[in-house]
Amino acid sequence: MIATHRFGIDSLLAHAGTGQDPVYGSVTTPIYQTVTFQHRGDALGTYDYSRTRNPTRSALEEALTRLEGGAGARVFASGMAAITALFLLLHQGDHILLTDDLYGGTYRVLTDYLGHLGLDFDFVDTRDPQEVERHWRGTTRMLFVETPSNPVLRISDIRALAALAHRHDARLVVDNTFMTFYRQRPLELGADIVVYSATKYLAGHNDVLAGALVARGPEDAERLGEVANGTGGVLGPLDAYLTLRGLKTLGLRLTRQEENARRVARALADHPAVARVYYPELEPEANARHRRQAGGPGGMVSFVLRDPGRVAAVMDRLQLVLPAVSLGGTESLITHPYSETHRELPEPLRRRLGIVPGLLRLSAGVEDPDDLIWDLRQALA
Numbered sequence: 001m002i003a004t005h006r007f008g009i010d011s012l013l014a015h016a017g018t019g020q021d022p023v024y025g026s027v028t029t030p031i032y033q034t035v036t037f038q039h040r041g042d043a044l045g046t047y048d049y050s051r052t053r054n055p056t057r058s059a060l061e062e063a064l065t066r067l068e069g070g071a072g073a074r075v076f077a078s079g080m081a082a083i084t085a086l087f088l089l090l091h092q093g094d095h096i097l098l099t100d101d102l103y104g105g106t107y108r109v110l111t112d113y114l115g116h117l118g119l120d121f122d123f124v125d126t127r128d129p130q131e132v133e134r135h136w137r138g139t140t141r142m143l144f145v146e147t148p149s150n151p152v153l154r155i156s157d158i159r160a161l162a163a164l165a166h167r168h169d170a171r172l173v174v175d176n177t178f179m180t181f182y183r184q185r186p187l188e189l190g191a192d193i194v195v196y197s198a199t200k201y202l203a204g205h206n207d208v209l210a211g212a213l214v215a216r217g218p219e220d221a222e223r224l225g226e227v228a229n230g231t232g233g234v235l236g237p238l239d240a241y242l243t244l245r246g247l248k249t250l251g252l253r254l255t256r257q258e259e260n261a262r263r264v265a266r267a268l269a270d271h272p273a274v275a276r277v278y279y280p281e282l283e284p285e286a287n288a289r290h291r292r293q294a295g296g297p298g299g300m301v302s303f304v305l306r307d308p309g310r311v312a313a314v315m316d317r318l319q320l321v322l323p324a325v326s327l328g329g330t331e332s333l334i335t336h337p338y339s340e341t342h343r344e345l346p347e348p349l350r351r352r353l354g355i356v357p358g359l360l361r362l363s364a365g366v367e368d369p370d371d372l373i374w375d376l377r378q379a380l381a
């Protein structure tokens, strides 16, 4: 009899993509850098054309399906390609409700492109399910949530929003880029589809753009495969390999990034030049909601300078933390959401969301925590 055992998530991560080479037994997943696959006679094999399926991409999709606990996953050339494919599940006239302080690119793909093709959408404060209910329409087919949100880390209740969406026969989609399945498991909390910018924590090294969609149900999984193949924004073999490689150390990186973020958040909260720090653990009410659905506070910290006029000087003086957009990689990065990631949002909306000129967003890397704190203190001095 063969012994059975459920492997833990760290074991699944370390072995992501192994056992994919039937010819030589290569431990890492080979990079199948090919467009097409030779077949015998007129019968196509498992693989025929790489837009439809490619073995390196399939290995990543299978790993993500298993890690997230879904029915199927599809990976794309970027998070935005994944989000665009997701919205193509809808039809003209369908309405989407979205978290109001969400990623700027998601806001833009709707306002600048898909809105013109007839998708309707509204942005709401998804922290309050009653507010979501008030904006619900007969045509609302999807609720799209980011929690923690970007950049001020507001927390929405995934279970409550899943119940609400399902009462109306609509899908709940969670952009889980900030937490990853290592810390937050939306499908188990009732979400239908999970979205990733795999560019961030999943790949984790600031060296590859990638996106992913993971579906809870087989029908959505199948449909996403058709959309991916039909529209073609799929991930290339080399980038799928790099994402698999990054994935192996996700648990190690995120644990360290979280510890660094926690230490930085505490140091900033005590600093006289800082008016406010946003970090789940520092806000009791939001943290209680977050703790009911997530296993840790994450590696992102936002903070507001007392003097917004010093933003550029502080960023210039940093010696270790790099001023750059993006997040989730091994190097700590700092951005100015007001002028960078969230500049597309109208001014009144930015103000209402707390995206003020003095706000800075830090993505903790895996450096020595004392060095990060030293660097921020000397730049703020």
Ligand SMILES: *Cc1c(COP(=O)(O)O)cnc(C)c1O
Residues within 6 Å of the ligand: 078, 079, 080, 081, 103, 105, 106, 146, 150, 175, 177, 178, 196, 197, 198, 199, 200, 209, 210, 211
């Ligand atoms: C970066 C990001 C995206 C977009 O992903 P790309 O890989 O840059 O296209 C979507 N959602 C969130 C929360 C992000 O941080």
